[in-house]
Amino acid sequence: MPQANTHARPQSFIPKASPKTLAANALMLGALTLVPMPAMAFDLAGAQVSMFIILGLGSLGLLNLGLQLLFYFAGIYSRPTFVTVHVITALIAPLIALLFTVLNWQGFASGSLNLSIVLIATALALLPLNLRHSAKPITESSAHLLSFGGLLFFIMALFIAPIALFAMPAAALALRLARTTQQRLMALVILVPAAGVFLIWLGQMISPLLA
Incomplete structure (x- = not known):
């Protein structure tokens, strides 16, 4: 009886996303920052912090998304060093927003909303790490x-x-x-x-x- 091949490479069950899919997902995530949020029972100070993060960080995330797509199609991401620099630079705003959220915590409702926006912005900032695997040449x-x-x-x-x-x-x-x-x-x-x-x-x- 033939023996089973015990040295076969295990198959990966993680789907590989194409650049178009990643860009579409990023656009969908970014669009969430523009969706009006339902009325919540948190005070005026918490609402002001949330609006500042939604408008400021959301706008920066969408503009950075446009810059990422521009660099991708121009072939800039074919240089790994530039990918690293762009990601680190793009993470500065979410980190500042995270610190601002922690220092101005106004309750679970507003805090969770702010953290959600920070997570979305962080996901957008990390997008070049996925795009570099299919980077176009200069x-x-x-x-x-x-x-x-x-x-x-x-x-x-x-x-x-x-x-x-x-x-x-x-x-x-x-x-x-x-x-x-x-x-x-x-x-x-x-x-x-x-x-x-x-x-x-x-x-x-x-x-x-x-x-």
Whole structure:
């Protein structure tokens, strides 16, 4: 009687998600931050903390999701070092929100809501760790794609100045990957005004503290 092969590799029961599936799930999670929450019995202070985290962290998560998709299709995630840097940078906001939630704990209802938003933002921040396994290569059109994405962020920054923080890395990477004078010029036309808008806004925020 033939013996069973005892050295067969065990099959993995963890499904492999495609980049499109991961992006769709991230979009669904991010959209949850925009869904109106039912009325709960927590005080005004707890409601203010929750609204601050929902609007602030939720908006940052959705904007970072757009930046992640831009970097993925531009081939930036083919460089593991950049994936690590982007993930660590994106985790700063959820960590601050977590600390803010703990220090301003106003009860189970508002606290659990805040922690849910923090978990969603953390999941979005970790998305590049999954996308790197199917990262697209950097091509000649990567600089154009990054410049176009940076331009979209810059247009939004004209209405909400802090969004320029997302336009700057896209334009800076476009400048780094540029292979022609036209690509370099296009990246600079976006990078310099975006940096100016962000610095002006940052100065306006800091000046009252120094007065």
